[in-house]
Amino acid sequence: METTPAAPSEEPRPSDLQSTALSDPDKVAIGEHNTEELRLNSENEQQQSDQAMDTDPVPPTEQIQPSNPELTAVINSEKRKREEEQTLDPENKKKNMNSNSSSNPLWKTSLCSYYRRYGANCSHGETCRYAHGEEELWPRPDNTWDPTSNKAKEMQKADEMEKDEEVEDEEQVALDESSLDKCLVGLPRKWVHDALKKFLEEKGISYKTAKKKKGMEVGFVTFENVEQVENAMEILRESSSGGKTIKLRDAIKKSGDGGLVEGMNSSTRKSVREVVTPLAHLSYSDQLEHKKSSLSQLLKKLTRNARKACPDALPLPDWILESREIGGLPCKLEGILESPLTNGYRNKCEFSVGYSLDGNITVGFMLGNFREGVTAVEEPTDCPNVSKLACTYAKIFQNFLGSSELPVWNRINNTGFWRQLTVREGRNPDQGINAESEMQIKEVMLMIQVCSIGVEEEVMKAEFDKMRLAFSQGANDASPSLPLTTIVVQDHTGISNAAPADCPLIPLLVAGGGTDGSDCLSIDKANIHDYISNLCFSISPTAFFQVNTLAAERLYKLAGDWAELSEDTLLFDVCCGTGTIGLTLAHRVGMVVGIEMNESAVSDAQRNAIINNITNCKFICAKAEDVMGSLLKEYLGAPTDTSSKVISNSNGHSKKSEKVSEDTNIKLEAIDAQESNGVQEKDITDSSEKKEGISGTDAGLTVSDGKEEQHRFKNVVAIVDPPRVGLHPTVIKALRTHPGIRRLVYISCNPDSLVANAIELCTPTSDKPVINKGNKGWRNMSSAGLARQRTKSMPNSEHFRPVRSMAVDLFPHTNHCEMVMLFQR
Ligand SMILES: C[S@@+](CC[C@H](N)C(=O)[O-])C[C@H]1O[C@@H](n2cnc3c(N)ncnc32)[C@H](O)[C@@H]1O
Known part of the structure; x- marks a missing residue:
C-alpha cells in the first residue's frame, strides 16, 4: 500500500479518526430503565449509522415528575432561564453563545439528540452544550457541520453539484495541442492498463497511450490531438460504468520523467500543512478537546455492539447496564494526556x-x-x-x-x-x-x-x-x-x-x-x-519506535500504573517492538515475556536489555497468534506445549531444549557472558550468527517450559500494543479463554480496532458457541460487525469488562491519538 502523506506507516491515517458527531459523556440520563428497555433502545440506536449521534435522550421538564424538591428547583430554574432566553434579543443571544464557545470549542456544534427526536428543547435548556435547532448550530473546529444537520446535507448537495458543474464545464478540460495529457476519474479500482484500454476501445475513444494501476480510481490517457480529446469528452459525458460516471479531467504533465498529477482545481486542493496536520489551525487545548470528544463517540460503538452481540438468553453484563450512567460509554474516558512537545516532536x-x-x-x-x-x-x-x-x-x-x-x-x-x-x-x-x-x-x-x-x-x-x-x-x-x-x-x-x-x-x-x-x-x-524512562534504547533501521518519545514515556507509565504490577507479576508484553514497554516496567515485575514478529526489533530488545542491565526479560520472535496460546499454557500451569520457543537473556529462567540451534547457542552464550561481566553495550548480532537465527517458532530457539515461573507468579498481566489492525482473533481468543489472565491493558493507535477487539473480549458468550461456517459477507462488514460475528463462536468463557480508558496525545496537530484501556475480570 502506498504511504499516505502523513508520513510514517505506523501512524494512524486521518480517515480513521474522522470528526464524527460529538456527544457529551458526562450527560446522565434521568429515570430508571429495565434491561428490556435498554435492549430496545439499543436496537433503535444501532439502526443509526456508527457516526450518528446517540446520546441518551433527556426528557423535557414537562415529562418528568421528580419527587425530589431539589431536582424540581433545578428544572424550574432551567425552564425560567429558557423562557428568559426566548425573550433575549438575537444580538445578546449571539454574545452569550460566543462567551460559552470560547471555553468549549465544541459548544453547539452538534444538534441535541433530544431536540432531534422530539423537536423540542431538552431539560438543559440554554445550558445544553448541544444546539436546539439549526439556527443555534455552530461549525466544528475542522469547519464541518454536524452530519445530521440540514446545513451539512445542503453543503454536501452543493459540493456534489459544484463538482459536477466543474467537470461538465468544458473550460476545466484544456483543449489545445500543448495539453493532451488527461486523466480519467472514477474508474473501477480493480482495472489495470489492459482493462482501461479495452474500455476506451469499446467506447470508440481513440488515444495514444493509456495507463492505469490497480487500486487507483484514476487512469492516465494521452491523446494524439485535440479532436481525440473532444471525441472522448463527448462519449464519456454519456458513459457510465457500474452506475459511476467516468469523467475526463486535465492531468498536469510534470517535467522530465515525473509523474502525472490529477487535475485538482485550486479550490479543492489542500496545502501540505492542511493534509498532514489538519488540526494545526486550532489551539492545542482545542485540539485535545476535539480528540477527546471524537474518541468518546467512537468508544460508544463498543457498548452498542457488545449489547447487540450479547446472546438473547443471557442478561446484559453490568458494564453495559452501567454505561447508561456515563452517556453510553463502556467505561469512563478519564481524559487525555498532553504531549510534552507539540512542535517538531516527530523522531x-x-x-x-x-x-x-x-x-x-x-x-x-x-x-x-x-x-x-x-x-x-x-x-x-x-x-x-x-x-x-x-x-x-x-x-x-x-x-x-x-x-x-x-x-x-x-x-x-x-x-x-x-x-x-x-x-x-x-x-x-x-x-x-x-x-x-x-x-x-x-x-x-x-x-x-x-x-x-x-x-x-x-x-x-x-x-x-x-x-x-x-x-x-x-x-x-x-x-x-x-x-x-x-x-x-x-x-x-x-x-x-x-x-x-x-x-x-x-x-x-x-x-x-x-x-x-x-x-x-x-x-x-x-x-x-533514544531514551525512555532513563533507559537507553538501541533502534535498528526498520524497527518500530514510537514517533513521539516524550509522550510515549507518559503512555508506558500509564499502562504500567493501570496494570498494577508487583514483583509477583509475570508481564506479557504482546507486540513488544524493541522492548520499550517490558523493559521500562521490568523493575516493577518478576518477569517480562515479550512477543514480537520483527526480527531486528527482537534483536534490539535483547540488546536493550543488556545495555540497561535488565535480566528478567525474555523476548520471543514470532507472530503473537502463533505462540500466545501455548505460552499462556506454559506459564499459567496448563499442560505444557513445547511449540513456542523463547529467547532468553535471563540466566535463571530459560531452559535449553534439544531444539536449540548452534547459532542461537552462540548468541545466548554471548549474552550470558556479557551479563556475568556486568555488561555495557556490546553488539550481540555481529559474530557468526545472523539475525536469521531468530525467526519465529521454527527457528530453533531456546524453549522455556515455564514450569519454574508458574509457581513464582501470582499475578499475570498482559499489556498489548498491536499495530493498526489490532490483535489477531487467535490472540484475543487465547487471552480471553485462559482464566489466568485477570487484567489486560490495551494500548491502541486505532480506536476502531480497539473497539473490535474489545467486543470479543467483553461480550458474554453462551455455552453453545456457534460454529463459524465462514463469513461470506465479511468483506462488506465493519470491523465491529466482524467482531460481533466472531463473538458468537467464542468458546464459553468469562468475559472481561472495560474498567477505565484514557487517551494520550502522541500526535499533536493531527487527528490521531493513542488510547489506553484497562480490562479486568
Ligand atoms: C504499535 S507497535 C508497538 C511496539 C512497541 N510496543 C513499542 O511501543 O515500541 C506494534 C508492533 O507489533 C509488531 N507486530 C505486528 N504484528 C504482529 C504479530 N502478528 N505478532 C507479533 N508482533 C506483531 C510490529 O512489528 C510492531 O513492532
Whole structure:
C-alpha cells in the first residue's frame, strides 16, 4: 500500500479518526430503565449509522415528575432561564453563545439528540452544550457541520453539484495541442492498463497511450490531438460504468520523467500543512478537546455492539447496564494526556520523492491519496510536527536529486530509482523536556529507499558516494551543524513504498565505521539510540519506535500504573517492538515475556536489555497468534506445549531444549557472558550468527517450559500494543479463554480496532458457541460487525469488562491519538 502523506506507516491515517458527531459523556440520563428497555433502545440506536449521534435522550421538564424538591428547583430554574432566553434579543443571544464557545470549542456544534427526536428543547435548556435547532448550530473546529444537520446535507448537495458543474464545464478540460495529457476519474479500482484500454476501445475513444494501476480510481490517457480529446469528452459525458460516471479531467504533465498529477482545481486542493496536520489551525487545548470528544463517540460503538452481540438468553453484563450512567460509554474516558512537545516532536519522518505541483523534483509529503490519483509532493517546511532538522535533511536530499543521473520514482509507471527518505532522530538524554526540541537531537539515521532494477552497480555506487558526500557536506554547512550518525540504503523493488521487513539494507555510513565498504561498515551497527524512562534504547533501521518519545514515556507509565504490577507479576508484553514497554516496567515485575514478529526489533530488545542491565526479560520472535496460546499454557500451569520457543537473556529462567540451534547457542552464550561481566553495550548480532537465527517458532530457539515461573507468579498481566489492525482473533481468543489472565491493558493507535477487539473480549458468550461456517459477507462488514460475528463462536468463557480508558496525545496537530484501556475480570 502506498504511504499516505502523513508520513510514517505506523501512524494512524486521518480517515480513521474522522470528526464524527460529538456527544457529551458526562450527560446522565434521568429515570430508571429495565434491561428490556435498554435492549430496545439499543436496537433503535444501532439502526443509526456508527457516526450518528446517540446520546441518551433527556426528557423535557414537562415529562418528568421528580419527587425530589431539589431536582424540581433545578428544572424550574432551567425552564425560567429558557423562557428568559426566548425573550433575549438575537444580538445578546449571539454574545452569550460566543462567551460559552470560547471555553468549549465544541459548544453547539452538534444538534441535541433530544431536540432531534422530539423537536423540542431538552431539560438543559440554554445550558445544553448541544444546539436546539439549526439556527443555534455552530461549525466544528475542522469547519464541518454536524452530519445530521440540514446545513451539512445542503453543503454536501452543493459540493456534489459544484463538482459536477466543474467537470461538465468544458473550460476545466484544456483543449489545445500543448495539453493532451488527461486523466480519467472514477474508474473501477480493480482495472489495470489492459482493462482501461479495452474500455476506451469499446467506447470508440481513440488515444495514444493509456495507463492505469490497480487500486487507483484514476487512469492516465494521452491523446494524439485535440479532436481525440473532444471525441472522448463527448462519449464519456454519456458513459457510465457500474452506475459511476467516468469523467475526463486535465492531468498536469510534470517535467522530465515525473509523474502525472490529477487535475485538482485550486479550490479543492489542500496545502501540505492542511493534509498532514489538519488540526494545526486550532489551539492545542482545542485540539485535545476535539480528540477527546471524537474518541468518546467512537468508544460508544463498543457498548452498542457488545449489547447487540450479547446472546438473547443471557442478561446484559453490568458494564453495559452501567454505561447508561456515563452517556453510553463502556467505561469512563478519564481524559487525555498532553504531549510534552507539540512542535517538531516527530523522531521519524518518511518523506516521499516526487514532483511538486510546480513540476520540481521535491522531497516531502504527498498532497493527497495516491489511490485518488494524487502524486504531487510538497516540501514539509510548513508542517509543525516535523523538526527543522528533518526539513533540512529533506532539502539537502532534494538538492542532491536535482543533480543526480538517476530518475526519481514514478508512481504511475513504477519506474525510477529514488523513492523515499526516512529521517530518524535519537535524543540526548541530558536535555530536559524544556530544551528546544532541536537541541535534544543527538543522533540521526537517514534511510534512503531506492529501486535498483535495471541500474548498473557501478552507476549506483557512484551515486551513493555522491549522495553520502552531499549529506555530510549539508550537515556540516548547516548552522549549527547537524548530527549525522548513520546512512542506510534500502533497496526495495515492490510497487508501494511500504517495504517488507527483510528488504536488503546497504550501510553507507555508521558511527565509528568506515565509509568505504570496509569491514567495520556493518548493518548491525547502523542503530541509533533514544531514551525512555532513563533507559537507553538501541533502534535498528526498520524497527518500530514510537514517533513521539516524550509522550510515549507518559503512555508506558500509564499502562504500567493501570496494570498494577508487583514483583509477583509475570508481564506479557504482546507486540513488544524493541522492548520499550517490558523493559521500562521490568523493575516493577518478576518477569517480562515479550512477543514480537520483527526480527531486528527482537534483536534490539535483547540488546536493550543488556545495555540497561535488565535480566528478567525474555523476548520471543514470532507472530503473537502463533505462540500466545501455548505460552499462556506454559506459564499459567496448563499442560505444557513445547511449540513456542523463547529467547532468553535471563540466566535463571530459560531452559535449553534439544531444539536449540548452534547459532542461537552462540548468541545466548554471548549474552550470558556479557551479563556475568556486568555488561555495557556490546553488539550481540555481529559474530557468526545472523539475525536469521531468530525467526519465529521454527527457528530453533531456546524453549522455556515455564514450569519454574508458574509457581513464582501470582499475578499475570498482559499489556498489548498491536499495530493498526489490532490483535489477531487467535490472540484475543487465547487471552480471553485462559482464566489466568485477570487484567489486560490495551494500548491502541486505532480506536476502531480497539473497539473490535474489545467486543470479543467483553461480550458474554453462551455455552453453545456457534460454529463459524465462514463469513461470506465479511468483506462488506465493519470491523465491529466482524467482531460481533466472531463473538458468537467464542468458546464459553468469562468475559472481561472495560474498567477505565484514557487517551494520550502522541500526535499533536493531527487527528490521531493513542488510547489506553484497562480490562479486568
Ligand atoms: C504499535 S507497535 C508497538 C511496539 C512497541 N510496543 C513499542 O511501543 O515500541 C506494534 C508492533 O507489533 C509488531 N507486530 C505486528 N504484528 C504482529 C504479530 N502478528 N505478532 C507479533 N508482533 C506483531 C510490529 O512489528 C510492531 O513492532
